[in-house]
Amino acid sequence: MSVLSFTPLHPITLHSHAHFSPSPFPMSILRRFNLNFTNHRLRRRFATVSAAVRQDTTVWTPAPLSEIEPAAESLFHVTIDVSDAPDLATSHTRAGQYLQLKVANSPKPSFLAIASPPKLAISRGVFEFLVKSVAGSTAEALCALKKGDVVEITQAMGNGFDISRIDPPEKFGTVLVFATGSGISPIRSLIESGFGAGKRSDVRVYYGARNLQRMAYQDRFKDWESSGVKIVPVLSQPDDTWTGESGFVQAAFKRAKEISNPLSTGAVLCGQKEMAEEVTSILVADGVSAEKILKNF
Incomplete structure (x- = not known):
């Protein structure tokens, strides 16, 4: 980086009692620097105050x-x-x-x-x-x-699952739902809100948990299935008596696949980030439009 040099046009006579600290910068530049520095500090302080005000607007x-x-x-x-x-x-x-x-x-x-x-x-x-x-x-x-x-x-926030992107049910007959752990929570809301599952030909929920002791809402499975939703429990650490799907939900789905028509397929994902990313990759590779893969975040 080049450094500005300043050479006086006229000789300067210093008295013995004078105090002078030579600077390579003209006073106009120094004044501009100080002003900019002050403005920068003021902007930072204003931004901090503004952020605090924005946080305070949350209604509890x-x-x-x-x-x-x-x-x-x-x-x-x-x-x-x-x-x-x-x-x-x-x-x-x-x-x-x-x-x-x-x-x-x-x-x-x-x-x-x-x-x-x-x-x-x-x-x-x-x-x-x-x-x-x-x-x-x-x-x-x-x-x-x-x-x-x-x-x-607070009040409810977020856009939730935009089901309009996979409607009408007659056009999007296949809806694949994936949830892990407590991620089944908003999926329960979706199922019990109704999204035309009974009018669709294939609605599956791949629900992953460590074992049956960690799988919530088992008492609701029967009602969910009566509404047209097939529940596929997937246990990552099952005991010896388990005869259903095991491992991770993305692996269980990859083994099953069974997508009759990718163009009429939608999906809903909620749970671990890694699961969501892997399932999305599998679906897109099989021809499912990324616009038809719904998330709530």
């Missing part, structure tokens, strides 16, 4: 827990009463949406996908969740609460 509403009980190993079924907050209930319009939740004395909010269908919030005034208790997290603090305890939540 207190709501009591109306139910909390084990759903499976390390998983809890949590119901929050929003009957006194109709604006919260009506904010849930599509399966796959989520909200933020705060627990007293917890360091930061947690994002939770809503497991219940939107119609439940309207008819009964509740949000239901499937929550995985992770050590040291807000979710763990939530799962330790009891019925009647109060939490703070």
Whole structure:
């Protein structure tokens, strides 16, 4: 980098008591530098304040827990009463949406996908969740609460699953759904919201868990299948009595494949990032349009 040099046009006489620190930069450049530096600091401070203001605009509403009980190993079924907050209930319009939740004395909010269908919030005034208790997290603090305890939540947010991209059912007869662990939560909302499964020729849900003890919603499988949804449980660490699919859901699907027409096939994914990426690659390689592969994030 070149350095500017400055040579005085006239000799400068220094007195013995004068203090002079020579600078290679003209005063105009130094003044501009100082001004720019000051402006930069002001901009940074303004950006920080603006960010804090934006965060403060989040509206938190207190709501009591109306139910909390084990759903499976390390998983809890949590119901929050929003009957006194109709604006919260009506904010849930599509399966796959989520909200933020705060627990007293917890360091930061947690994002939770809503497991219940939107119609439940309207008819009964509740949000239901499937929550995985992770050590040291807000979710763990939530799962330790009891019925009647109060939490703070936001309105539902996110675009959810845009089912219009795989409608009408007669045109997209095959819908493949993939979920792992607590990722089945928004999938439950989708199934129970209804997406024309009975009018489609092939709707399969590949649901992965470590074992049956960690697989939630088994009591709902029969009702789901009666609506036209075939459930394919996939266990990564089954015991010796298990005769169903084992390994990871992407591997189980790859073994089965059975896509009759990629152009009339849609998919819904929720769960581990690696699973979502691998399933997407398999589907796209088989001719399924990436636009027809739905995610809620």
